[in-house]
Amino acid sequence: MADWSEGEYVQYLQDERRRFAWVMRRYGGLNATEAEAAAMQRYPFEASDAPYRGLVFHDEAWHWAMLKIYGERYWVQQPELVEPPAEYRALD
Numbered sequence: 001m002a003d004w005s006e007g008e009y010v011q012y013l014q015d016e017r018r019r020f021a022w023v024m025r026r027y028g029g030l031n032a033t034e035a036e037a038a039a040m041q042r043y044p045f046e047a048s049d050a051p052y053r054g055l056v057f058h059d060e061a062w063h064w065a066m067l068k069i070y071g072e073r074y075w076v077q078q079p080e081l082v083e084p085p086a087e088y089r090a091l092d
Contacts, residue, residue, distance in 0.1 A: 006048060016061045017043045019091055023065035026087075038068070062088060 004012070020042055021035040030038060042064055046053040056064070062084040066074045075082045 004054075009048075009054065010045075012054075012057065013043055013045065015092075016057065019061035019088065020065050022088065022091060023062060024068070028065065028069045042068070060084075
């Protein structure tokens with residue numbers, strides 16, 4: 001993240017929020033307002049000098065949303081959710 005411009009960071013942050021909110025609506029049963037609030041909470045803006053800025057990006061929004069909805073080890077209990085569906089990938 002250190003070599004990203006501020007614009008690139010903000011764009012990536014917005015993209016991950018959008019993906020997270022989509023999963024929370026589709027799989028978590030949240031309405032649009034609730035899903036967007038959950039995405040903002042999961043992906044807050046971090047100042048450029050914040051330690052570990054962007055660390056949340058080490059896993060994609062799909063993984064973080066699945067953890068929120070189904071909990072730890074969701075991939076064992078529901079192996080069909082290990083990989084996101086084509087609809088999720090089409091959000092890019």
